[in-house]
Amino acid sequence: MPYVNIKITREGVTQDQKSALIKGVTDLLKEVLGKSPATTFVVINEVDLEDWGIGGLPVEEYRKTLDKP
Amino acid sequence: MPYVNIKITREGVTQDQKSALIKGVTDLLKEVLGKSPATTFVVINEVDLEDWGIGGLPVEEYRKTLDKP
């Protein structure tokens, strides 16, 4: 009875993409560990860009530093 | 000083129901483990139906499969 939590930045992820994540993770747990899909939970959290930090900066500012040549 | 996180699907849970969850969990931790309510945190997360998967499907689609005779 696995519980999987996927946190991603909120950037226009579609319902179809979410369904694909849910199906893919559930299939993976069945294949690798034999877990039953009926008791496999997948919870997706979209996190606003200003709430996700990397490199000591909010994501959008961090990305700008990577674009610099 | 317990920390309890309750994740449920977002389906019209009322403020009164949330208060009942907070009180119920806090009372339980006091009764079973003697934990002080003053340092017991309860955080409720409502998760959109499209963000919760079970059986390899988003919740709403999964429920449809259960209704089939």
Place this chain on the structure above:
Amino acid sequence: MPYVNIKITREGVTQDQKSALIKGVTDLLKEVLGKSPATTFVVINEVDLEDWGIGGLPVEEYRKTLDKP
């Protein structure tokens, strides 16, 4: 299909107490929100005292500050 995570300090919690927490939380979610126990997950994490901070100190040191008259 709720998911509940209970974090408590590791201080000799017994199997019976854990069972009481699992049953209590599951019953609460059924009573308040009508959630089915068959799809209610409860995960308990015991956290070592040195890994839990409050008041800017590890729990054990914090408790000593409270004992001071």
Place this chain on the structure above:
Amino acid sequence: MPYVNIKITREGVTQDQKSALIKGVTDLLKEVLGKSPATTFVVINEVDLEDWGIGGLPVEEYRKTLDKP
């Protein structure tokens, strides 16, 4: 930069199976959302059977109820 947390019961999962979970989830996020593996974190938590509840019971007791004819 996704963060994925996989919680499973502690029941003899091997290092190879863990590697397969890490690779599978990372590949999935690349395929579905185009996320870079270099900033995709996967954290696996194995949870002791007595710490995981379903149906209002610790997992092992719950499974016994399912075996009854």
Place this chain on the structure above:
Amino acid sequence: MPYVNIKITREGVTQDQKSALIKGVTDLLKEVLGKSPATTFVVINEVDLEDWGIGGLPVEEYRKTLDKP
């Protein structure tokens, strides 16, 4: 590659304050443990007041009990 999750009540936290939290936590992990900022994630969750309980009550009600002389 640390992952830090900060949960706070939703009460008008500004973008600048969020940036200060992200920078502060990332710097701390570098200073104390030598962790690289490039692989340090910080995720902030603002939680609605009605979804956060302490003392067996939602935060706002709890605060009223503290104001009583």
Place this chain on the structure above:
Amino acid sequence: MPYVNIKITREGVTQDQKSALIKGVTDLLKEVLGKSPATTFVVINEVDLEDWGIGGLPVEEYRKTLDKP
């Protein structure tokens, strides 16, 4: 009443370093948001290297790929 969870790889972190993390995060929340230390929780989780993935690999294998000239 913030709740902060710090996840790091298990690689010989000392009690003093943990205390420094707890103090640093609690001070930061007080300075930036005026949060009271008495209701600020910090929970540290050390994660075994085989349970943390990045780049589609467990941490130790991933690090080997970085060492290659």
